[in-house]
Every structure is written in C-alpha cells, then in structure tokens.
Amino acid sequence: MNWETVIGLEVHVQLATKTKIFSAASTSFGATPNTQACAIDLAMPGTLPVLNKQAVNYAIMFGLAIDAKICQESVFERKNYFYPDLPKGYQTTQLEKPIVGRGSVTIQLADGTEKAIGIHHAHLEEDAGKSTHEGDLPYGMSGVDLNRAGTPLIEIVSEPDMRSAEEAIAFAKKLHSIVTSIKICDGEMSQGSMRFDVNVSVRPVGSSTLGTRTETKNLNSYKFMEEAIEREVERQIDLIEDGGTVAQETRLYNGDTKVAKSMRSKEEANDYRYFPCPDLLPVLVSDEAIEALRRALPELPDARQKRFVSQYALSDYDSEIIASDSNMSAFFETVAEDSSNAKLAANWVMGELSGALNTAGLSFIESPVTAQQLAGMVVRITDNSISGKMAKQVFEAMWQGEGTADEIIQTKGLKQVSDSGALEKIVAEVLDGNPAMVEDFINTDESKRKKKLGGFMGQIMKASKGQANPQQVNQILLQKLNALL
Amino acid sequence: MHNYTIAQLIKGLQNKEFSSVELTQHFLDRISQLNDDYNAVITVTSEQALSAAVLADQRLATGDAPAMCGVPILHKDIFCTNGVRTSCGSKMLDNFVPPYDATVVENFARDGAVMLGKTNMDEFAMGSSNETSFYGPVKNPWATDSVPGGSSGGSAAAIAARLAPGATATDTGGSIRQPAALCGISGLKPTYGRVSRWGMIAFASSLDQAGPMARTAEDCAIMLNCMASFDEKDSTSVNQSIPDYTASLGNSVKGLKIGIPKEYFSEGLDPGTEIAVRKALADFETQGAQLVEISLPNSHLSVPAYYVIAPAEASANLSRFDGVKYGYRCVDPKDLQDMYCRSRTEGFGEEVQRRILIGTYCLSAGYYDAYYGKAQQVRQLIQQDFSDAFKSVDLIMGPTCPSPAFKFGAKGDDPVAMYLEDIYTIATNLAGLPGMSVPCGMVEKKPVGLQIIGNYFDEARMLNVAHQFQQITDWHNQAPEAAQ
16 A cells, blocks of 8 residues: 655744743853753742743744734643653643744755645743753762753644655754744754654545654754654554554654654643643734834745845755855855855855865854955955965865965965966976977877876976966967967 | 831831830740740741841931831741741741742832741641641630631731731732731732732732731731832733822721622621621711622622632642752652652642642643633623622722631631631632721620722722721720730
C-alpha cells in the first residue's frame, strides 16, 4: 500500500526581549545557574506577574508577518502540573483566547513550487526552567536552574498541512527566517531559541481521515527533525503493515544516539486544569496599536527576495539564499552598496565568507571581516587592482585582522600590475629568455598552440611576482607570439 | 495609652505627650504580658520595633511627619516582611523568611508606622474561626472559650485585647469583617484593587483584598489613607485617585438611602444578633437616613459559588509550595513523587488540603463547566444584584455574621456549617465591592457586628457613615474585661 505522511508542527520561539515575560529579570543566555531568576521567577510567596508589553508587541508582529488575525482580547490561563523546574506549579500560557489567530506561511520547495502552510494560532507563554540530572551534584540529587523560567515564548501551532520531512524542514526554516527578519527572536537554535514539536501520522494515499498521530517533542535542529520524522514515519508504516495500530503518545528523539522512544501515552497525559489566571488582566490591543506595529514591521524575507532580484539583478537562487537570512541580507546589502558590484558581493558573501563563518561557527553579526572591509576588497577586484586569486589572499588576511583590503594589498605588495608598458617589458623579457619555448610554440600545430600559452603565463607571473594582470598579459603575449609567426 | 484610639495616639505623639518609643514599649510589654492568654501574636519584633520608634520620634520632632508616624501596629502574618518570618499560619512556611516587603508593609513603613510583630491567622487564610492555624487557635478576648473568627482572628483579637491599636488584615470571603464583628472592633475590606496584593500570600487571587482593622471607623480611615495605593507590581491594582478618607468623616447621614436586603434577615440569623442590627438601623433612621428594603435574589448562591471559585484558585496558588525551593520539605524523600506527596501532606493542615482537593476537582476535565464555569456565571448574577441595588440606595446594611462568637470545636466537624459563617460577607468579595463591619451591640456579653456594603470605591462614604454611627453609639469603646 502507498502511504501518505501528515505532519503538523508546534514551534516554540523565544522572544528577544531584554527581560522576562512577567518579571524584570534578564533573559540573556548562559549565565551561572539561578543568577537570572528574581523572586517572581522563583515563585516566592506573595509575588505577582506583570506582563512585559514588548513580548505582546513581538507576538503581534509575528501575527502581522504571517497575515494572521490579531485578537484584540487575549487571556492568560494557568496550566497546572508539578515539576521541579516549573516554580509556580503552573505555566502561565494562553489557551481559549490566544493573541494570534489563523494565518499562513508560504514555503518554497526544491522543485521550485510553493505551498501554503496554515497556522492554526500562536499564543504567548512563559518558558520553564531546566532540570539537570548530570553533573557533580551529591547524593544523586537533581539540579534546577531557573534562569530560563519566565522567558517569553510564542508557541506557533501549524495545521497538519505538511506531507513530508522536506516540507516540514522548509516550514521550520521559513519560520526561522521570518522571526529573525522581524527581529523578535535571535534564532539561535543551539541555545534553544527555537524548538520544534513534531506531530506525525500516516494514512493510505487518497484517504481523507487522519491517522493516529504521535508527538515528538523538543527537537532543536533541522537535521534531528528530519531524522525524527523519517524514522517515525517508517515506524508507523511498519507497525500498521504488520497488523498493529499506532498509539497516541508523546515521544522523544535523541539526535546524538539516534534513538527514539515513547515518553508517555495518552492515558498518562496530565489533566492540566486550565483556568484564566486571576493575577493578570485580559490583554487588550487597540487597532491603532496594531497599525503602528504593522507600519514599523521590518521587511519580510519574501519581499526582500523579490527586491534583491529587481534591485541587484541577483538570480532567483542567490536572492533566495541571501534573503532567507536577515543578517546575511544586511551584510550583503552593505557590501553591494559600498562596492557597487552586487553580483560579486553576492558571490563573496555566499561563498568565501559564508564558508569561513560556518567553519568558525560564527554568525554574520560576529564576522571578523566587516561588510565595509569586504566591500573595499570587492572594489579592488572590480577595478582590476587585484586578481581573484589575490583576493583570496586578501580575504584571508582580513579574516586574521590584518587590516583593510588596501592596507593588505599595500603591505603584501599584492597590487596587480596593469600598466601595459611594464607588462610588455616583462613579456618581452620572458620571450627573450626562453627561445626554446618560443621555437616550440612556432612549430606547434595551430590548433594546439593555445595549450602552450600556459607555460609562458607561468613564467610571466613568476617574473612579476604574481602581480601581473592575467587578462592583459594574455593579450600582450598572444600579440607578441603571433607577430613571430 | 492602650485605651487610646489611633487618632488619639497621633495627637499624643504630635503633642509630645509621649514618644513613639514609650508607646512602642508599652504595647510590647502588653504583648509579652497578655499574649499567652489569646495567642493573637505569633512573632514579636521588639528590637526592630524599638529602632523604628526611635526613627519615628526623630521624624515627629521635625513636626512634619505623616499621620501614622510612630503609631505601633501589627501585621497579619500573610504579609511578607523583609527579614521577618512570614508563615501564613502554616507549617509549610514555618521557616520562611522573605527577602522583600509586601507593598502594604512598605506603605506603613514609609509613613513611619512601627511594626510590633505578626498576627496569628487561619492557615493560608482558610477558616472562619482561627482554629486551622499551625500555631494554635486564637482566643476571643471577650470569651476565651470562644473563637475570634477568622481568618484575621489574630489581628482582631489583638486589637480587642488592646495589644495594638490597629492591625492589617485580609479578606477573601469575610476574613476582615467576621472576626471584626466577633471581637467587637471595626474592620474594612476595600474595593478589589484598592490596596496592592504584592507580597500578600495569595489564597484566592480574584477575591483577596487587604484592609485595616482598628477600634473605630476613624482609625480605619487613617490606616486606609496609608494602605491604599496604586501599585504597578500588582496588575489587578486599580489606578484611580485616592481620597483622604478622613476628610468626609464629619458628613451628616441625613438623606442617606440605606438598602436592607431581606435575604440577610432570614432563616439562620440568631435572634439576638437580629435585634442588635435592627436597633443600629433604627439609630440611622433617627439620624435622618432612609431605610429601603431591597432584594439580592441570588444571595443564596454566593456560598456555593465561592466554595468553587476560591478553592479552584487556591489549588493553583498553593502549588508553589512543593518542597523544592523554600518552605517545608519532608525528611528523606525516596524520590520526587514522594517529596511532593509527603511535603504537602505533612506541611499543609486538613482544611487547606480539603480546599486544594475541592479546587482540583472543580477544575478537572469534565467537571470544569459544571463547577468553575457555572460558579463564574453565578458570580456575574451576584454582581448584577448589587449593581441593580445600588441604582436605588447609597449603601447596604445588615448583619456581618449570623451569630456571635461560637465555642471552640463547635463547628469543627462540619465544614459546611463553618462555611455558612460567611454567608453575609462572601457576596461582596464575589462582586469585588467594599464591605465593613462595626460593633453594634452585645449578645450574652459577646459583640455583634453591623455590616456596611458600599458601591465600588465608595470607602469614604462607608467610613463616614460608620464614623457617624460611632458618634452616637458606644459599642466601639467597650473593652473585654481582661483588657481594661
């Protein structure tokens, strides 16, 4: 039988606010455990939450970015369960009245087609802390770090509109691109800034009813997500084809060991006893506030891609890659503007620079080579001061912090010689110094002479210490040799 | 000095008849001599009080000190006090010392009031007799075999026994008004949102409200001037101008329309209590007020609705007491589950556990609509009853509670009988309205309270009317024998 995969995603996005959703404690990542948790985050008796307005604005901005309905009244509720890293014994979240209603995200697939993925809703909530069961804790005790407790999140719930791991990854990447473009999330997946819960079911092709789904929680890389989906689809199909049934359950996938396992069944699921949080008033948002946010909304990736094609004449492929990353886009635009050579700017940003950053594990914001520096180098390639080969040397030196392109060209003496008088002199010297080679060239059959040019070029470049402009040398050389024929 | 009202003490302090240090020492002495008889105060902060008194005297010497400066008061042990144990009457928090002050505590400290200590209370404010406290019951100074009411029984008994001239308290279903009535003092529960809840340990967040307790309405007005504030730390705090509550105390009650809900004078009301309350109403009539019979048709639903909403909110509010971060943790837990179970079973008393179970049940899948959802609808109806009533009357009056103080153990086996103690007070919490109790008579040597219910933010008028009543009556000046 042929099977169809049905996938829905729940995506937790950490909002890039400076402080927590209900307290003034910092949200920055990586601090010593429990140093960024105030009395409210620790759920000390008598403390009360005060809603962070910036978190609300960010949620609305997301809603606007996916063309969703913004709910003018949303309500926080308490989701009750006991866990050591949940200090209040309930999570403050939204259920019946989320802030962002239905919307849609368009994904681009490898075959060039587009597909709209429905967003059921997105709601605001607080993150929990972290429990640690490893480390140096005595007596087999577990540790609790509440630095993350109270970090603002939006949970984005998609419709079950995806039909393959490829679509799910494309959707996840698109969400990443959107939330980083509108700057509501830093997008650092390794720090848990975006986490994915994947709902997967299978059904016979042509069937219109959904199969029983499982939910694999807390995936924080595209690679793990892809693996988890593919394994889960395979597991479900095998199970059904062997006469079994899929149990509704929550699963975990360990990307390091590649092992997936059941966490809890539907029967073991908590009864969360949601009810409206009496410590917080309903969140009311006016039309004016929504419009003000809409006007201030940064450019979205799709619009940016189209603009790159029209403004910089980039190819669809190049513009797609650059536009999907807002930091890369900003970097590219500075290089393109400052160098007035968008095509070359795109090549260097997507090629050499991306590669180097990737290897070093750095983002475009952290790049040791600034956009201005790279632009300076592109200018020198464009005006023929340096060759492409020299540029690689210049880039390497800039990466090492040796200065601007011009400084490096100067100190390394890399300047390309394009003065035709000087070049003619060098070419003449090389020809004079290698009569045997010249003889050989003349005696070679016309159709094969071109191959002989390389030898001369090597000698000339050597003589010019690599600084001769290759195109010009090529011209002069051909001219001189042809004259000897 | 202990027979002075706060208003009189303020005069004495400002006229240098005595210093705050002398006054503070006097009340500390009374607490150390008499508290064992009543168990009203569970933490005494002598040293802190005396150093605060020294500072208060310095401020008073400048001649420009706030009204409460130098006046000793007690705080209910539900208010967090920086560096001073805040137990909420529970074993769970017997070891809990907050690193912050409640806004109410801060407001009094700002004005130079002197904290003498913390008062006993029903555990987590759940009770109407002060019998649920981990620190043992409070005894009613009028009859030590009887309860002082609850949950602010410690604050009420301390004032009645002249251990302090005033105290802070909280009211979720009657916890200020009922003990005020049973101990023969005055107490006001303000409009929900008038006084900050920051630092006040939550029982039922949508109902909890802090207010003053003192001997007279005038003293309550002076205290409310200090307590009421808009607080950005409490999202349910209301940003509305705060009048000087003492400014209108002298207004006449002539022409005042007082609504008398017929439902508050029906079956279950003790005859002696009814006589005392009706006499008080007649006093108002003599002063030129007009009595209007009204109906609050959904009154009978207030207790059932309350005992769904309050436990539901409490069940979540008390989840933070899990033995993980602070408070009681059981000895040698086997695992996480065991730690949760035993810490909470050993740390919470029976009544608290009962309410957590009721609340958890009411919110459970399949029961939510029938209980919590329904109770919220009832709450709307009750609010509507009041807003209809206030279209034709200025204030509503009736008994604070069905009978005077009952004996210890009298309702111990019957939670529902205990819950009915608050039958006249609960509705105002559900509606968020302000309510007050002032002494209006005695039945068998036990005080009776008159309840005054006002419209939203109409505390000034309630205090005015109560003050006028106290100008023509003497009930508020009576003291239990032991305190004289």
